[in-house]
Amino acid sequence: MADKKVEAITSMEEDFAQWYTDVVVKADLTGYTSVKGFMVLKPAGYAIWELIQKQLDERFKATGVENVYLPMLIPEGLLQKEKDHVEGFAPEVAWVTHGGLNELQEKLCVRPTSETLFCDFYQKDITSYRDLPKVYNQWCSVVRWEKETRPFLRSREFLWQEGHTAHATEEEAQERTIQMLNVYADFCEQILAIPVVKGQKTEKEKFAGAVATYTIEALMHDGKALQSGTSHNFGDGFARAFGVQYTDKENHLQYVHQTSWGMTTRLIGAIIMVHGDDNGLKLPPKVAPTQVMIVPIQQKKEGVLEKAEELRAKLSEIARVKVDATDKSPGFKFAECEMRGIPLRVEIGPRDIENNQCIVVRHDTGEKLTVSLDELSDKVTELLEVIQKDMLETARAHRDSHTYTATSWDEFKDIIENKPGFIKAMWCGETECEENIKAETGASTRCMPFEQETLSDVCVCCGKPAKKMVYFGRAY
């Protein structure tokens, strides 16, 4: 890279965790307040979330999802109705004990997730098969009292969407569970340029109260995994706990079958750790709040700022464009574009204007192109598409070259110590063995992928007959 950085970012190789923090701070994504464990999403960070939200919401609605909004507080009695669920969440919720000047008769927790509220609502709202299916989603924030926090990855409050559906049959619920997992996977690949592995969580790793949890797992640049979205099939467990019933066409009372599925601001952490480098953030064009930054060169010369503004107006028809007309030096502006991950930079100066051309720089490769102003719109459209596609391919190549196969325990331990990435290995299906693997290596089962392979007949750890091929990895 020819361009200098504005301020030193710790090198990824040297200290990945510090690199991550540096990027978050220097790309101006988050800020601090006096509320411990909570973060501020600053304009540059929130604008990425707005683009995620808009494009994900469109995909939801195309499958028939309707948005709703439920209360942020859950009475203790409601949280306790489903046994596994309360065990999973009670230790990490925040409790409201006083409202106004009075102590509450029943304390309320700030929602860590809203299964119990949706069940309570569905119990009142569903009576007949005509009321089904309910395919509802809400965009909101949730609170979980985490001990250690990191911007986007783990925070006491985070933004997310949570879909909650109710269906007449088991089959329909399972179909919706997988449908939404596929929406998530496709969204990650097409919009975030992040390839994912789709699969099912083991019993140990599934959601509190679910019959089955499905996940998409992405690989970060440092070889650690990040769970990027989950979709749960609840069967009729919640329905039985909350009495959510409907009368079917034969006038029999039946329990509904439910699902839930969620993605969070954690995705912004994934974007940073999959695409970023030592110069800062790299945003896929589809989630870049600014896709093209126009930097005027010798901007005090007559006609330069006017021309930059003219290009901005024209490019605005096809992309999200800004002009940096501040009094900083061009080199400083270039470095800021790098840091903030803007996909394309357009440089325009007096000599360019004379020649009816400009310089276009791809942020992902550093490539510089001289482009005729007459062809600029077409070229920008083309480049944004190419960058989006290339970023996915680069991430896929990284993921594939960091996915290993272990058929023996020694091999497994060697890989986990020396080659950060996914490990595909056979597993006996026992939770105890899964726990041993985690205790010895720090690697957890990421998922039992839909695309199963037979690597050997025996469990990589205990040697008993193998039941499933599993993706293992250390994870965020």
Add this chain to the structure above:
Amino acid sequence: MADKKVEAITSMEEDFAQWYTDVVVKADLTGYTSVKGFMVLKPAGYAIWELIQKQLDERFKATGVENVYLPMLIPEGLLQKEKDHVEGFAPEVAWVTHGGLNELQEKLCVRPTSETLFCDFYQKDITSYRDLPKVYNQWCSVVRWEKETRPFLRSREFLWQEGHTAHATEEEAQERTIQMLNVYADFCEQILAIPVVKGQKTEKEKFAGAVATYTIEALMHDGKALQSGTSHNFGDGFARAFGVQYTDKENHLQYVHQTSWGMTTRLIGAIIMVHGDDNGLKLPPKVAPTQVMIVPIQQKKEGVLEKAEELRAKLSEIARVKVDATDKSPGFKFAECEMRGIPLRVEIGPRDIENNQCIVVRHDTGEKLTVSLDELSDKVTELLEVIQKDMLETARAHRDSHTYTATSWDEFKDIIENKPGFIKAMWCGETECEENIKAETGASTRCMPFEQETLSDVCVCCGKPAKKMVYFGRAY
């Protein structure tokens, strides 16, 4: 109206409050859970909020507003930093006292509004004049521990946007305060078809901690006023309390000047009470989630549903359209369109298809038109515009014919008892007099309108020299 109602709605004349509740329930806008004082926004209600949010957000961004997200919890010490502000809000907040399994060292309140958090954030984020202005907004929910609640109008949790800005000068802050009030007023008129009176709140009615509060006041169908949006100028009061300072161009340390402004889901209550009638909701086209409902007639006859679907596909290019292909009777479907306030209904049956035509019914007037299918798109576009405009004019005529002038105390009392609406009257400017008027008549000062008139030289109540013309009214 020719169409019958699905279920009886209490007549407005008979009991306006019950009419309101009936419409909210029967148009399926909100639902109940077991969380007392909180409501569920169901799909039909939330979709209106989404349209409000989208169109308001566009207007914000056109003035340079950037969206952010700040924590939902505020440490007690932070809330207490500005004296007037804490006095205003402390009695009505919810307190979190436990996080996870531990009691918190400092209790946290669920945000009732976020001035204190923004100040704390700005104190850390602003150092130089180059960092100004900050023109930030957030979309979120807030909690206020209300004793009596009504859907949309008063609820323990509601959705809103809160803008918080910081400026170098007093003038710039005042300019932004008025600019946002104008954005609100224009939005209400152009999008919600609700005319408003713009003005300043009195000392007694201004926001806790503000130097000046500006408001837009709308008149409901029953003659009561609804405060529909407020914009506050804080001067440098919060900045001094929180130490929000910047160094100016001459390297002197200065306090910033701040504003805040908000609109809430209360606007949905305003839409109901301004436009609704005894048949249910009436939605202005610009906030109608479904603008056109196509009702197939004799839908089992060959080709009817296909034609309805063909019209839907075509109209989708210019409007939000649905087909009601359920097995309910056409009469039932018509009534549902009424109840839910859908602006246009299109009826298409076998005979219409033969004649290459359909029936288009305006919900606001009940007018039925026979329209050639070749001209349907143009006609629908035109009608949606006409309805939007006519609804504003109807609401304006109602507001104007229910705005009275009182120049004596007897006249004031007579109007307040017998003619529900706004009362314009002169006022001495004394809080004591304002309190007397409220105690005796239940009418509060709505605002000191920007468009002042001189109705007489003396206060309508006490007879002392008049300082301002005020809009009075009973209010929600």
